[in-house]
Amino acid sequence: MKFTLKILKDFPAYLWSGWGAIASILLFIALWDMGNQIYGNLVLPSPLETFTTLVAMLADENVIAEIKTTLYRASVGFGISLVVGTSFGLLAGFFATASMMSRPIVTILVGMPPIAWIVLAMIWFGMGDETVIFTVIVASFPIIFVGALQGTRTLDGDLKEMSDSFKLPWHMKFFDVYFPHIFSYVFPAWVSGLGMAWKIVVMAELLATSDGIGASLAVARSQLDTPTALALVVIMIGSLMFVEYIILEPIKREVELWRS
Amino acid sequence: MEKLEVKSLNHHFGFTEILRDINFTLNKGQVLSVVGPSGGGKTTLLHLCAGLLDVEEGSATNTFASSSFAFQDARLLPWKNVIDNIALGLLAAGEKKSVAIEKSKKIALEFGLEESDFEKFPKDLSGGMRQRVSFARALVVKPSLLFLDEPFSALDIGLKKELQSILIDMISKKEISILFITHDLMEAIRLSDEILLLKADPGHIVKKFSYDLAQNKRDDEYVYAQSAKILQDREIITTFELELK
Numbered sequence: 059m060k061f062t063l064k065i066l067k068d069f070p071a072y073l074w075s076g077w078g079a080i081a082s083i084l085l086f087i088a089l090w091d092m093g094n095q096i097y098g099n100l101v102l103p104s105p106l107e108t109f110t111t112l113v114a115m116l117a118d119e120n121v122i123a124e125i126k127t128t129l130y131r132a133s134v135g136f137g138i139s140l141v142v143g144t145s146f147g148l149l150a151g152f153f154a155t156a157s158m159m160s161r162p163i164v165t166i167l168v169g170m171p172p173i174a175w176i177v178l179a180m181i182w183f184g185m186g187d188e189t190v191i192f193t194v195i196v197a198s199f200p201i202i203f204v205g206a207l208q209g210t211r212t213l214d215g216d217l218k219e220m221s222d223s224f225k226l227p228w229h230m231k232f233f234d235v236y237f238p239h240i241f242s243y244v245f246p247a248w249v250s251g252l253g254m255a256w257k258i259v260v261m262a263e264l265l266a267t268s269d270g271i272g273a274s275l276a277v278a279r280s281q282l283d284t285p286t287a288l289a290l291v292v293i294m295i296g297s298l299m300f301v302e303y304i305i306l307e308p309i310k311r312e313v314e315l316w317r318s
Numbered sequence: 319m320e321k322l323e324v325k326s327l328n329h330h331f332g333f334t335e336i337l338r339d340i341n342f343t344l345n346k347g348q349v350l351s352v353v354g355p356s357g358g359g360k361t362t363l364l365h366l367c368a369g370l371l372d373v374e375e376g377s378a379t380n381t382f383a384s385s386s387f388a389f390q391d392a393r394l395l396p397w398k399n400v401i402d403n404i405a406l407g408l409l410a411a412g413e414k415k416s417v418a419i420e421k422s423k424k425i426a427l428e429f430g431l432e433e434s435d436f437e438k439f440p441k442d443l444s445g446g447m448r449q450r451v452s453f454a455r456a457l458v459v460k461p462s463l464l465f466l467d468e469p470f471s472a473l474d475i476g477l478k479k480e481l482q483s484i485l486i487d488m489i490s491k492k493e494i495s496i497l498f499i500t501h502d503l504m505e506a507i508r509l510s511d512e513i514l515l516l517k518a519d520p521g522h523i524v525k526k527f528s529y530d531l532a533q534n535k536r537d538d539e540y541v542y543a544q545s546a547k548i549l550q551d552r553e554i555i556t557t558f559e560l561e562l563k
Contacts, residue, residue, distance in 0.1 A: 216389070219389075220389065223368060230406075238395075238397040
């Protein structure tokens, strides 16, 4: 509770520190507009045209429905990865054998290109929600798993000894000694897992489904509708930036104040 | 009567023999030092006495009502501020949060920390400050037995002396008993009633030195004279390999 209040209190100052970021985004948009003036509307529509299309799309119920579909798939996939990845990672971290055995498997999971997973999933699950959700899970699971594994593997033996010497009861050991350390590893892993999930969901949709943002992107491509394609990209990037910079980053800052 | 009694204690790590047949008794109000070269099993002995390691052969019976530990490095929780770090032991002993914070603030001031340091995280403290916090954390619980694992070895002489004089003050009031591990003979002579010399491979006690003068009466002259004397001792020379080769 105290913690949430502190995040809210520091929030305005955090937002105020974002002017630099806004300036660099505006610079990027200016370059984009230059690109439009050089290459023309078909190749690269102007930012203005893109944002007009975007506003029109957001007013359209069908588009909102597509966004919701994508959001649903990404959240289910990411949610499963989060719960399973975190708990398996923590568990594996507590046992030397398990963490040793899981390393090569994780390397295989990380090393396998997502596109290969999509093909396999299409064969296994056909065209639909399951294929997309499965791909999202296999792509974000290893990231979260490794984060949790590292968190438990790197627990400081000296601090454990110290907590033993003060005979800390188990709940204090967990909340005061283990949890903050593990969380400082797991939380960034969640953030990168989320970013991964959001990218993969669109890719899987583009190839394997007939609805969602990815499918809309495929339609825009076949109709050479560049403004719509770009507007969809803006939706994806905008939502990711919103979640990352407005929600997660302030939490991360508070949680990691103690880090040097 | 509270005491720590170690009887025919042996210890192995795997096939390596670390300690052999250690015997001593630490009575209430006494300061016992174990000196010896690095890697001689001193820390292992201390951990066995403090219950941080399980005793395999022999016994280490600790009947002191309470104990705490100050380590060579401060071992503060990096995610807790100064006051919360000091309060850790109190909270573990079941003290109420507000009382624990109050006591911690009081002892922090006694240990030369400023009020502006209270909210700081360990990363923002100097090495000496961290060790002050570590000492405060160990002493705020008012332990009847204090385990010290070379806590002064990384400190400058000023701070070393300051922390030692706090201990000497407590010793002369008979408030505390100390089991002290060090490789610094002068430090041991300043603080101890009894010094045990631990020779390595495997760690075994070869000699015992006693000092009767009360700790608060020991001036620099006394400590230097006794150090000079002990450095002439045959066993000390061979144990620390002081002979010029």
